[in-house]
Amino acid sequence: MRAQDEAAIVACIPSLRRYARGLVSDPARADDLVQDTLERAWSRFSLWQRRGEIRAWMFGIMHNQFIDGVRARRSRPEDSAGDDVPEIAQRATQSDRIEVRDLDRVLQRLPADQREILLLVAVQQMSYLEAAAVVGVPIGTVMSRLARARERLRHELQGRAAPEAMPLRRIK
Incomplete structure (x- = not known):
């Protein structure tokens, strides 16, 4: 991997974090999603065919990771039972x-x-x-x-x- 490609991947991180936080709402799960996306991008970088922008490729990876996670939670309902815990009201x-x-x-x-x-x-x-x-x-x-x-x-x-x-x- 060229240094230019590494820099392009690193430059995507803030946008990926924003998108992940919007998708899952929970900051810890969002960071996990970004981490999984970066791991997959690094390990499969040779599969990128350079036909488009690397940013779109990275967002595609995150989209697929998110969908895989949703499907996995659906198949294990006992794990997602605690997701609907009401928030404690905070004074604004x-x-x-x-x-x-x-x-x-x-x-x-x-x-x-x-x-x-x-x-x-x-x-x-x-x-x-x-x-x-x-x-x-x-x-x-x-x-x-x-x-x-x-x-x-x-x-x-x-x-x-x-x-x-x-x-x-x-x-x-």
């Missing part, structure tokens, strides 16, 4: 802190597929094409997930219930 010191906490809670209520697209496009400032490559879906899917995530986020932050999706009906 700043209104900004309350708003950030509220935003984080609302983000965590979004479906994972919408949350990750929202984080990639809005926080990491990836283009729709880059986000589509990271997640492995068509660009139209990125656009629709982003629109649904923004709409739901807007409703939740305004204190209104998000409109539920209308069930599809078959018309003959």
